Amino acid sequence: MPESNQQRLIWDWPTRLWHWLFAIAVVGAWITGQWGGFDWRQWHFWFGQSVVGLLIFRLVWGIVGPRHARFHHFITGPRRLWAYLRTLPERTAPESAGHSPLAALSVIAFLAVLTLQSVSGLFISDDILYEGPWFPAVSADTADWFSSIHHQLGWPIIVLIGLHILAILAYRYYKGYRLTSAMITGKKPNSRVPASASIPGSRSLLAVVVIVLVIVLTWWLLVVAPPEPAADLDFW
Numbered sequence: 001m002p003e004s005n006q007q008r009l010i011w012d013w014p015t016r017l018w019h020w021l022f023a024i025a026v027v028g029a030w031i032t033g034q035w036g037g038f039d040w041r042q043w044h045f046w047f048g049q050s051v052v053g054l055l056i057f058r059l060v061w062g063i064v065g066p067r068h069a070r071f072h073h074f075i076t077g078p079r080r081l082w083a084y085l086r087t088l089p090e091r092t093a094p095e096s097a098g099h100s101p102l103a104a105l106s107v108i109a110f111l112a113v114l115t116l117q118s119v120s121g122l123f124i125s126d127d128i129l130y131e132g133p134w135f136p137a138v139s140a141d142t143a144d145w146f147s148s149i150h151h152q153l154g155w156p157i158i159v160l161i162g163l164h165i166l167a168i169l170a171y172r173y174y175k176g177y178r179l180t181s182a183m184i185t186g187k188k189p190n191s192r193v194p195a196s197a198s199i200p201g202s203r204s205l206l207a208v209v210v211i212v213l214v215i216v217l218t219w220w221l222l223v224v225a226p227p228e229p230a231a232d233l234d235f236w
């Protein structure tokens, strides 16, 4: 294979799998929450619970995962972000191997907003049929406060997703970066990223251990640890 056709591994498989599962869970929770009514409420809970588990995994993987998945590797201060933003209009500016400073900002926004949204869902009730597992643990005022957060964040999440997809398209058509295929295969061509940016592997064994531990922890948090549900409500 000619040198220019060879590929370097940038995104480990747990980060890629996480990305697409997260996209499905967030969009699924949004559609079933916004449009599903009572018929889809159970699905809304399953998608929402999956978002909680996925967020826990990503927080751990951001500490112990390979280089480009690690928070301290891609989160930058305002000075680097500003320097990067000034190069944005240049079509030929070199591509970031992992997340650019702007992409890092969107990762933080996604993780922060979806944490608020999924955690708030655990503490609220529709006062008719369903309640989150931690609803009985808080006062009515606190539940109302969580409920207003949960109901207000639906559209901002769609705006975040819209900006995310617009940015991917802008990079594709303005700069010629094929970011989506890299989020599927994990690889970028040699011509676009230096050898020093390549990761040696996905830390698969560690990933499997973390995945199992996160599933157990999420189960415990959502099913085992919550207090007894209030009377007269259906539970999830």
Ligand code: HEM
Pocket (backbone or CB within 6 Å): 015, 018, 019, 022, 023, 024, 026, 027, 058, 069, 098, 099, 100, 103, 104, 106, 107, 110, 111, 161, 164, 165, 168, 179, 180, 181, 183
């Ligand atoms: C629809 C819901 C979606 C959500 C909630 C979402 C969320 C995210 C998040 C949180 C990241 C950071 C990944 C990480 O470091 O773990 C990311 C990165 C990325 N996403 Fe999405 N995403 C969505 C849809 C999509 C779609 C439809 C595409 C393709 C068209 C896409 C392409 C990408 C790419 C290429 C990156 C890496 C960007 C970079 O090179 O820095 N995403 N996404």
